[in-house]
Each structure stands twice: as C-alpha cells, then as structure tokens.
Amino acid sequence: EGETGRPDPAFPPAADGRGAAVAVQRAAPDDYGVGHVDVEFADDGSVEYPAVGRRESGIGPTLPPGSAAVAVRADPPNSASPGDSVQVWTAGEDGAPKQVTNAELRGTADDVVTLALDEEEAEQLDPERRYRLVTLPVESRADREFAARLRAAEETTGIVTVGEGSALASSVVGGVDVAIVAIRTADGDIVAIPSQSRAFAPGEIIHAIARPEALRRLEAAAAASDERPTEP
Template sequence: MIEPVVEQAARTELLADALFDALVRLLGFALLAFGTAGTAAALFRWYSADELAEGIGILIGATAVAVWLNTKTALQDAILGTTPLLETETAIYTVAAFVGSAIAADGGRRVGDRLARSAFAGVAPGTIDDVGQLVRSVGRVIAVELPESIGDADGHDPVDAATKAALAGQTLRFPRGLTVDQLRDRLATRLERDYGVGHVDVDLAADGEVEYLALGSRPTGIGPTLAPGSVAVAVRGDPAADAAPGDAVRIWARAGDDYRRVADGELRGTAADVATVALDREDARALGSDADHRLVTLPETPDAERELVSALRAADETVAAVPVDGGGALEGAAVGSLPALVLAIERDGDVLALPGEEDRLAAGDVAHVLGRPDALRRLPER
C-alpha cells in the first residue's frame, strides 16, 4: 500500500512541477508579446503621431511568440519537454499561449502608445530624403494656414478682392511626408484649381508655415492673346472643313460677281458658318458687316508676334521692367547671373535687345526680364 501512495505523490509532484513550468512559460510568452507590441506601438506613434491599430498590435505580439516557439526543436521541447505534440495537454497549452499573448499584446500596445504619446508630444522627426527636407509635422497631415494679408503677384493682373477675402485665414490640409518644394507645388495647384487663381507666388518655412503669399489672375478670352495693333472679328463665311484654331487664313469678300482679297489673319474659332479671325486693325476696316466672305486656309504658320504673345499669356512666366538703382544689388551684375531671362536693356535712350551673358547692368538701366513671379520678386535682392 505504501508504494502506490509514494507513486501517487511522485506523480502529483511531477504534475505540479509541469504545471508550474507551463505557467512560467505562459507568463514569459505574455511578457514577450507585451514588450513587442508596446515597442511597435511606440515606434508607430513616433513616426506617424497616430495610434497603432488594435488588430495589428495583437498580430505583432502573437507573431513574436510564434517565432519564439518555432525556433525550438520541432516545437515540442519548447512546450512541454517530451510531451507528444498532438496530445490534448499540448493543444490546450498552445491555445493558452496564443490567447494570453494576444491579451498581453493589446495591453502592451496601449501602454507603449501612451508612453510614446507623452514622450513625443510636440516633437516632429526631422528627416532628410534624396529630394529635400521633409516638412516637419506632428500629425498624419500637414495643416497650412494662409495669411490674412495676401499680396499681388508681380507682373500679373490682381485677383479680385472677393477671392482674396475667401482665402484669407483658410487652413488647407495636405498628406504628410512631402518636401517643402512638393508642398509648395501642391498648394499652388490647389489654389489654381479650386479658386480659379492664375498664378501663385508662395514661400514656405520648414514647418509648412506660409511666409509670403501673392496671387495673380490669368487673363481669359481672346483679347489678352492679341498682339499690339490686332483685333479679333467674327465674319460670316465657311472655312475649310479641316481648318483649326491657329491656322493662317486669307479672307476674300464678294465684289459683284467676283471675289477680292481683303485681309490675312489667324483663325481663332468657328461656330457653324461664323468664324472668329485675328487680324491687323487696319485690315479689319475693309471687312463689310453684311458682305459674303470666303476663308482660304494657307499652308503657313501664324505670325510669330501673335504666337509669342499667346505663349506669354498662357505661361507662368511674365515680363517685367526692373530699374537698376545705384548702389543696389543689380548694379554691375552680369546678365547671365540673374535668375531670369533678360530680354532687353534700356540705357540712355537706347535699347539693347537680347544682351549677352557677360553684359553688365549699370545704374539707371531698366532691364526687361522674363521669369516667374517669385524670381522677379527676388531679382532686386539677387
């Protein structure tokens, strides 16, 4: 009778040791999941200023436990020593390990996020990539607040006061992770697209703050694209079926039983049998309001002057006259060193067209330059 009692006591002791060992291992797995999920949550909070999703935190913690288990010999030794892998106790133990790890991982995620939120509050990571410095931001988005005072872009017509009033103080949001240059382009595109602004001149600080903002309107319609001394008129007369805006045309008017040539121009648009043609002001006087016209498309390119004016009106660049003051930054500057294209220089009543890169500006000159509004604004300071 003594031997069975001793054997029972020994079996009970072994079972108690095994149970204690299993609980210790489960606690270790829970701590591993807790620490892994907490670290991941802290890193995610630092990088994105946002909370790590609950499911992702649990998955990260459980994955760490699974990796640990699979690094042991055939998984069996890591669970219950020599216990066969497919026994009921092994299955219960494995399920308990992952359930406990999931609970601990969620707790670790919460604790890690709370600690990181306190440690990194108001701190933005300064990151440099291959393109340029990233805008510093503490959230998932970059909030750009427009100034209350908005100026007029140099060389462009001003934007109406109602548009400026609507934009003053507005806060626009952009995705995180943009460089300063990318944010500047996104902001200009947003203003041009959503508010009908033609040109945007803006300077941004490293944190996305707007240091300077000026707007300009883009001329619309045919008028702004006409060269000096030109007008646009509508004449009744079918152009050729394959005629397109920009084609050079010759206008003929009926004179008795015959037609006579009255003007040459550039086709700008058609509507049924009415064509809009750009031509010289004097030639337009020869067109009769009720005359029967014929338009003949010519195998020629439009007048170079008209093309240049149209291109300048549609481009972001503009032409401005910049005076050169004595003792200023522009005095003595070489034309090729300027951040804009110098088209001509007025000097003592004479005009030097398309000066060479080595030509230098002198006090009293007026330089006619082509460039973007921001470049023209900085030109006097160089």
C-alpha cells in the same frame, strides 16, 4: 472650413519655409481654383508674403500691338483651323470676286469666324456682309508659338527698371535666376538675348521670363537704394 466654404487645406509637413511654400503653391491652385500662388513663410511658420493671381483669358492678351480681332460671317474651308493664314474675299460692286485683306483665323462657330488682323484693315470688314476665306500655305509664326507656349507654362513675363545704386546695377545677366530676353538701354536701344557676361546699368529696362516669385525678387534687386526697405 474657411470663408470660401471649402475645408481648410491640409498641407504636408515641411522642414523649412521654402518647403512649406512649395507645398502651398502646388496644392492651392487645385483646391481653390486660383491660377498661381506666391507665398513666403518665416522660420516660425508665419506667412511673410501672400499673393494669388491668375492668367488673363480670352483672345485679347494674344493680340500683338496694332492688331484687332473681328467676328464676321464667312465660309472657311473645311480644313481651316485656328492659326491658319487666310485671304478674305467678297463680291465687288460689279459682282466679281474681290480680295479685302489677309488675316489669321482664330476661331469658328458655324458660319461666324473670328479673324485677327491689323486695326486699319479690320475697319474694312462689314459685319453685315458675308465673306469667303482662302487658306494660305503654312508659315512659321514664332511669335504666336511663343505666346501659346508661354500661356501654358508656369512662367510669365515681367519688366523692371534698374534703379540707381540697386543690387542689380552691380550684377550681370548670368548672375540672376531669371531668363533675360531683352534689355532696353537708357538711350533706347534694344539688346535682344544679351550675353551672360553683360552688366546691367542704372536706367535700363529689363524684360524677363520667370515664375512670379522669381520676378518679385528681381524687382526687389532692381529697386534704387533709397527705395529699398531699411533693416529695423
């Protein structure tokens, strides 16, 4: 048994380092409860690169910039569910109903409701006041759907900067084994979903989606010539 108190894992025999790495990546998350394993083996079976990680949990990673999540006491409709757009109402000073803001329902627990909304509008909500929610018609939220799918996938996002004289500086989008979703040019322009034939340029910032080990290879390829390790 190792230091974790659990039996050392018994991985199936592999013909090469790649096969051994795949075996470890598949078995270790279940055996040890880690989110992801990134490992490389040398030809003699020794470990050249080990890394483990996990995905961030909670509501924070799913909130877009400039927004906040707030828990308030409210009476949501019975049909309301997480992801629904809602209007937030309360009684005004004269007792008449008054709309406070619009928000997105993120969760409910009895009469406590978690809402996601703009930071400035979140300051208008009083934790001591009770609100009523009105569900709005369903709207397509591509950003929320994308975030939900990405959190459930093995892939994750990464950002790398193309270094001067790097291997990536002489390559094109179609020449890398990751999904390039956007490129920020040196002038600050954003190129969304670039074509496969588009060439990378030094100083550009690449937004990619791939498994962690593929993103690590992308980072190595993007390193400037004076940052890459030299052969002994």
